[in-house]
Amino acid sequence: MNRFYQMYQPHTAAPYRSGEGYREIPPCSGLQPYVKCFWGTDSPLADTGIIQEGLIVPDTCMDIIFQVSHTNNNISGKFVGINNEAFYSAGLPKESGRPEIRSTFGIRFFAWSAVLFSGDSMAEVKNNVFDVRRHYAGIQKAVEPLLFDIPTLEGRSRAAEKILLKQLNEKRHNTYLETAVYHTLKQKGNLKTAGLADQVFISNRQLERVFREYMGISPKQFASLVRYQNLWNELLTAPAFDVMEAVRRYGFSDQSHLLHEFKKYHTMRPEEARRYARSQSVGEK
Numbered sequence: 557m558n559r560f561y562q563m564y565q566p567h568t569a570a571p572y573r574s575g576e577g578y579r580e581i582p583p584c585s586g587l588q589p590y591v592k593c594f595w596g597t598d599s600p601l602a603d604t605g606i607i608q609e610g611l612i613v614p615d616t617c618m619d620i621i622f623q624v625s626h627t628n629n630n631i632s633g634k635f636v637g638i639n640n641e642a643f644y645s646a647g648l649p650k651e652s653g654r655p656e657i658r659s660t661f662g663i664r665f666f667a668w669s670a671v672l673f674s675g676d677s678m679a680e681v682k683n684n685v686f687d688v689r690r691h692y693a694g695i696q697k698a699v700e701p702l703l704f705d706i707p708t709l710e711g712r713s714r715a716a717e718k719i720l721l722k723q724l725n726e727k728r729h730n731t732y733l734e735t736a737v738y739h740t741l742k743q744k745g746n747l748k749t750a751g752l753a754d755q756v757f758i759s760n761r762q763l764e765r766v767f768r769e770y771m772g773i774s775p776k777q778f779a780s781l782v783r784y785q786n787l788w789n790e791l792l793t794a795p796a797f798d799v800m801e802a803v804r805r806y807g808f809s810d811q812s813h814l815l816h817e818f819k820k821y822h823t824m825r826p827e828e829a830r831r832y833a834r835s836q837s838v839g840e841k
Contacts, residue, residue: 557669557734558589564741566592566785567792569611569642569822569829570836577601581713587720590669592617594713600626600659611832613642613788613822616781618670618681619662620688620695624703626657631700633688637681638667640777642823661703661712663695663720667778668737671770673723681772694723732756733770736763740775745783746807749776783807784821787814791826792833799826 574580576598583591619636671678674691681691688696698719706712735756740747752775753760767775783806791797799811808814815825822829 557729557737560666560668560737560741561588561592563738564782564785565789566615566617567788568615569613570833571792572833572837574837579709581709583713583720584717587717590665590672590724591720592664592666594709594716595662595664596660596709596712597658598709599707600624600657602655602657610645610836611642611823612639612645614639614781614784616667616778616785618665618667620665620692622661622688622699622703624659624661626659626704626707628656629704631703633696633700635681635686635688635691637678637684637686638772639683640773640781640821641683642821659703659707661699661709661716663716667771667773668733672725672728673720675725677769678772679768695719698723730766730770732758732763732766736767736775737778740779740782744786744806745779745781746805747779749774749779752779780817781821784818787818788822788829791830797826 578595579598580593580595582588582593616638618638620633621636622631622633624631665673673695676691678691699716702715703712706715736752739752739755749763750760753763756763758766763775767773767778771778773781787802787806790802799814802808803811803814806814808817818826818829824832
């Protein structure tokens with residue numbers, strides 16, 4: 557697991573977005589295998605929050621999100637499980653009357669590592685949102701008291717690192733899961749589930765149970781999401797995207813299959829997705 561983040565870095569639909577209303581901070585080296593990033597507002601803002609209207613795509617991550625009202629002196633926390641479908645977030649409504657001062661702090665886990673910070677099963681988390689206490693009461697209890705005292709994203713991230721390092725439960729590592737995830741990432745999602753079970757040396761049924769318990773999705777769904785994310789990464793970073801070469805490299809049957817699969821997870825075609833990503837950036841070059 558310690559190398560997975562070097563093999564694979566998933567992206568949101570708006571990976572260039574960065575400003576006072578949303579910024580990402582990488583974790584310390586000890587948490588890099590487990591935490592994709594900390595994210596949120598740089599500091600409290602008037603009548604705003606990080607959960608703004610926008611496209612949310614399956615990024616093979618799970619998030620803890622704290623919404624802080626500095627005006628009303630309250631905090632709401634939620635845990636967002638892994639998604640295998642895209643949706644548009646509704647955003648936070650602008651309050652009428654007296655401006656409300658808000659801030660947001662998020663912790664984004666890789667899907668395979670979120671379970672290591674919880675004592676619960678992940679079997680029911682797919683496409684679901686829970687009160688943070690449902691699966692992460694320990695983190696909630698430790699983090700929430702800091703959010704009023706530490707208003708900045710940088711300060712909150714550094715404080716959360718210490719909490720997460722204490723909450724990390726090494727005993728919850730599962731060798732079968734980690735081996736299966738390794739092969740899936742190495743093959744960029746282009747592999748058959750039956751062959752994956754053989755590589756892990758357990759039955760398909762056992763592998764299904766392990767994935768459901770630790771990630772909330774099936775091995776086949778995970779492989780499909782990893783393939784989509786690798787394709788999205790290539791669309792974002794390649795100077796020139798060759799769709800037919802991508803069909804071959806990622807094991808699609810033809811160009812139509814690739815485009816259909818991408819649109820299923822992203823709601824739009826590749827060129828539209830790239831334009832949307834650029835349009836959501838702050839201070840676009």
